[in-house]
Amino acid sequence: xxxxxxxxxxxxxxxxxxxxxxxxxxxxxxxxxxxxxxxxxxxxxxxxxxxxxxxxxxxxxxxxxxxxxxxxxxxxxxxxxxx
Numbered sequence: 676x677x678x679x680x681x682x683x684x685x686x687x688x689x690x691x692x693x694x695x696x697x698x699x700x701x702x703x704x705x706x707x708x709x710x711x712x713x714x715x716x717x718x719x720x721x722x723x724x725x726x727x728x729x730x731x732x733x734x735x736x737x738x739x740x741x742x743x744x745x746x747x748x749x750x751x752x753x754x755x756x757x758x
Contacts, residue, residue: 685710699723713753717745725751732756 685707695702699719705712713731717723723745730739734752745751 685712700725711755714750715743715745715753716750717747720747722746727753730756 685705689705689707689710689712691703691705693701693703694713695715699721700715700717700723702713702715702725705714712734713727715725725743725745727741727743730741731753732739732755733743734754739756743751743753
């Protein structure tokens with residue numbers, strides 16, 4: 676996670692907002708004037724699907740989607756494509 680914090684100021688200095696916090700899923704966003712990221716953590720024992728209202732891109736990849744499967748005990752970092 677330290678490498679991520681150094682890769683963009685949004686990780687260390689961006690504003691924070693919790694989007695989902697329940698028994699199996701924790702989703703929050705970090706944002707500033709340059710970028711918006713969504714970090715989704717699956718803390719359940721099952722694969723979960725994160726459905727969004729907008730297309731986003733996995734951090735470090737080029738494919739876009741509005742639906743993402745997250746395996747048990749894994750996380751996903753998404754960024755908006757319009758920044």
